[in-house]
Amino acid sequence: MRKTVSFTKDATNLFFHILTACNLSCRHCYINPDQHGHTTLPIETIEEWLALFASRSEKANIIFLGGEPTLHPDLARAIKKARALGYASITIDTNGYLFHDILDRVTPQDVDALSFSLDGATAETNDALRGEGSWETCIAGIQKGVAKGFSTSLIYTVSGANLHELDQMPALLERLGVQHFFIQVLGIRGNSAKEEAAADGLMRVTRDHWVEVVPRVAEDVAKRGIKVTWPKVFLDEGEPFECAGHVADNLFLFPNGRVYRCPLCEDFPVHAMTIRDGALVAAPRINETDLFELSIAEGCVMNRIIQPGNITYKEDGTPTWRVACCLLKEEITP
Ligand code: SF4
Ligand code: SF4
Secondary structure: OEEEEOOOOOEEEEEEEOEOOOOOOOOOOOOOHHHHOOOEOOHHHHHHHHHHHHOOOOEEEEEEEOOOHHHOOOHHHHHHHHHHOOOOEEEEEEOOOOHHHHHHHOOOOOOOEEEEEOOOOOHHHHHHHHOOOHHHHHHHHHHHHHHOOOOEEEEEEEOOOOHHHHHHHHHHHHHHOOOEEEEEEOOOOHHHHOHHHHHOOOOOOOHHHHHHHHHHHHHHHHHOOOEEEEEOOEOOOOOOOOOHHHHOEEEEEOOOOEEEOOHHHOOOOOOOEEEEOOEEEEOOOOOHHHHHOOOEOOEOHHHHHHOHHHOOEOOOOOEOOOEOOOOOEEEEOO
């Protein structure tokens, strides 16, 4: 059953970056410490901030990320606190190194999903993007998670550097026992926004390549009994455009207290909110909220500003297609 996952304000999704430090230096990393801070948050602050968002909606989901969140010595305590506060689901996004023996300190009852990042079906392709030895370590981490009974998912960020191996992923996922596959699209932010990235072959794939390859691979994944989620990216003719900044409650929280509603804004000091003296307050205008108001023929305003290369125009100057919100997803649940 393929469906577009509609936006809702009824569920808050809190993407909590508890630190920005990482043991890897991926070529496409979106973390930008100048904008997001260099701090490893003390556990007391993490607990305080978790409490701040727990009651925001009846159903609040939390995703712990970094940097690499398992580098934080108190991640297990943060997870247990999130459970005690009643978060509806708890996910750890990890590069697979699983520091501080995290899988021995939490149980599958504490964590709803371990989400591993892998960007190639082979070590050659993955390690060229994520660093020597990272494929093997991530695969070992997934195997350990599966063996311990954790629900595991895998995130594959598609770019010109690894689209050619997406076809090989369904068989690998099946072999590993992964339950949910997230296909992501490269965003032109963080390292990918640097000039050398494109020169180095790290670029977004064309619309033709995206629509030809990604839905086909997604169907193959689903046929194997694995749930699959991928971004819509390009809207079909007549499909309505919606900005998640308006109609959903996704919050991207960084160690310096900035809270963004739109991931594409994260390279700029335009966050909608900030945590000040323990309270969540609106950031001074102009901020990203003002961009969400704009209605343009191309669809997503931030896409038009930071990655206009994925829009083409007809002879009359109108765009050939509209670009969806980067948070709009397609999903198949087998
Ligand atoms: S593992 Fe994640 S946080 Fe670390 S460098 Fe790679 S993309 Fe960045
Ligand atoms: S990606 Fe575009 S449409 Fe989505 S929240 Fe950001 S500005 Fe809005």
